[in-house]
Amino acid sequence: MAGAAGLLSWLEATALAEAMRGSLWMYPIVEIVHITGFTILVGSVAMFDLRVLGFARSLPLQALGRHLLPWAVAALALIVPAGLMLFSAHPHDFASNKVFRLKLALIGAAGANAALFHFGVYRHAAGWNEGVRTPALARVQAAASLAIWIAVICCGRLLAYT
Template identity: 55%
Template sequence: MPLQDAAALAASLPLAQAMREHPWLYPAVETLHIVGFALLVGAVAMFDLRVLGFGRQLPVRALARHLLPWSAGSMLLVLPTGLLLFMADPAALLANRVFLLKLALIVLAGVNALAFHAGPYRGADAWDARAPGRAVLHALLSLGLWIAVIASGRLLAYF
């Protein structure tokens, strides 16, 4: 099934119609989406800032044990609400370069997180107050990517 056909099918579903027609449903779902993103990016940013050297009195792994459930749990808000928002007008979003950029940035942020956890984070117990350069690079990239995701999400309203 071509992507445009799948988009048309998604847009025809009763839930998608409700998202377009009910005056409060889209804004309510969008608000939940933003709350989920705030939880996700807030947890990620706090962890990245620790890797960059802030809050050195907190052990990196202990902070990760506290923050990772928050970032993972935020996906319970971000993913379903994002799908609902997408279903409201999938054809327009698929044609929107800013939306495609946002998706690409999210994928890059995920790949960066996986590379961090598979690489430098494995040695986090041996880090003293400072993380190694490769970990710092991942943290800077993470912060930059998530800020770009937020910016592109906001720009969707203007393009």
């Protein structure tokens, strides 16, 4: 535990962390970038999940996935560095915050759910690509994805109050 506290103290003393705390505009701008990226990511995931749940069955699922995946990856390229920058400003506060830790756990669960989906049932998506009801497991995973991402959004918003 002392190693983690030392790492957090080191991070808090970096020039980046000091700039995040000392600049009037840097923290809000980075937060806007983080939220914008998150909006793109969750929007892409939600559109795909809704299609898996049975909405817009006439849209080919695999084509929709190929279209949305680059947007989700690009969003991660905004979210991760911006999130690390935000974290650096107050690492001890975030690390000790139960809502923040829950948010990270939920993001991990969302990633695990996505990996299970893509390396599992989605490998056979050609059989239910268009006009066909998706398998029950795919629908369960899509519903779980939506629920998890909504919970992540709630945690992110609650961070301002905890």
